[in-house]
Amino acid sequence: MSVTTLDAKAVAKMLLAGASELNSQKDRINELNVFPVPDGDTGTNMTLTIMSAAKEVLALGDDYDMQSLCKAISMGSLRGARGNSGVILSQLLRGLTKEIRDHETIDAKIVASAFGKACETAYKAVMKPKEGTILTVAKGAAEKAAETCDEAEDLESFIKGIVEHADAVLQTTPDLLPVLKQAGVVDSGGQGLLAVLTGAYDALLGKAGEFDPDAISGGASKGTGINRDAVANADIKFGYCTEFIIMLDRVFNSKNEKDFKAYLESIGDSIVCVAMDEIVKVHVHTNHPGLAFEKALTFGSLTSMKIDNMREEHSERLFKLDNNGKYV
């Protein structure tokens, strides 16, 4: 069955499928997140953004036209925008819907101009666009669409071409952004955009499953929360986040510092040890906070001691992460 045009219902279905696909890849995308701030929340942020759009779309019920659908997508994603990639995604959706809202049915040419508009809108919203990010992937998709829309016979092969090209562009992101190369990953935001496109393409082929309204709460949903909890709990090797400040009684030179760090490394990880004037600030994840304190006491008295059980706190932290978009 070949499709040459899309109506509002088809567009809505593609958006919802894109949202579910992104949701299912969320955790993997979080792991890719090293730029601009390596806080591992890109997938969560993008999912929350697009889920907010999906929610508005579902709220329309069954009776809507292209105009009202576009408004719902654009407003929903704007309101729900979170994090860098989320804001860019919302801007892409805004540009896209701006172009298609005046057409009741959409063909390949309109898809191409909508992709172009989406990309243009996103690029205009930043002074110094950084290449090797979600923007580059969006640009690649838009260029491919503009190139091939004239000879496109049906939307299936047309969109397939765009998705494949977007994937190829995504694979080049480490060459454009050195920090990605160092970490050995592709750009997380770009991966997220590709997930949305892939989901939309699957919906076009009729492969996508029904949209699960429970997924709307994105990262905060109970169902996925439990899973992530279990996974992440297994990952915590050292259970106590220990922080304190040493008020130095004696000299703390670089040799002392090196020895002290080496000792901390032997009992834990995630070590931060910064000496400044008369104080040393220490942070370590360990299973034996007491040992860290004892060792530190040999250099002076301690202050601002804080120990948190990270395993216990984990669910709470996930909750905070989802609400603020970053670790706290």
Place this chain on the structure above:
Amino acid sequence: MKGQMNTDLGNILIDTETIAQYAGSEAMECFGVVGMAGYSVKDGLVKLLKRESLTRGINVVLNKNRIYIDLHVIVAYGVSIIAVADNLMSNVKYKVEEYTGLSVEKINIFVEGVRVID
């Protein structure tokens, strides 16, 4: 006051202007920010700044090796201002801390204008 670090070989002093430049170039790469705004006391007009004077929209105060940054920005129309401001804070904080080794205590964002881009 300058940022100060003491090492075995000597002292490192970091001027607020240096920090402002880092913060400015990072802010400009932040999505949704289309310009920095300098607040001119004389006519009270918020002007768009060119690249070379980008630190004018930025005020950096150092107190006991803790950094306080004020950013006066122009945002793009149609983006969530709260999300952009939030990103701006976390991006600038991360980069400035990475570059200087000092900790950023506060970043205040002043959205001085919005530019319609389409």
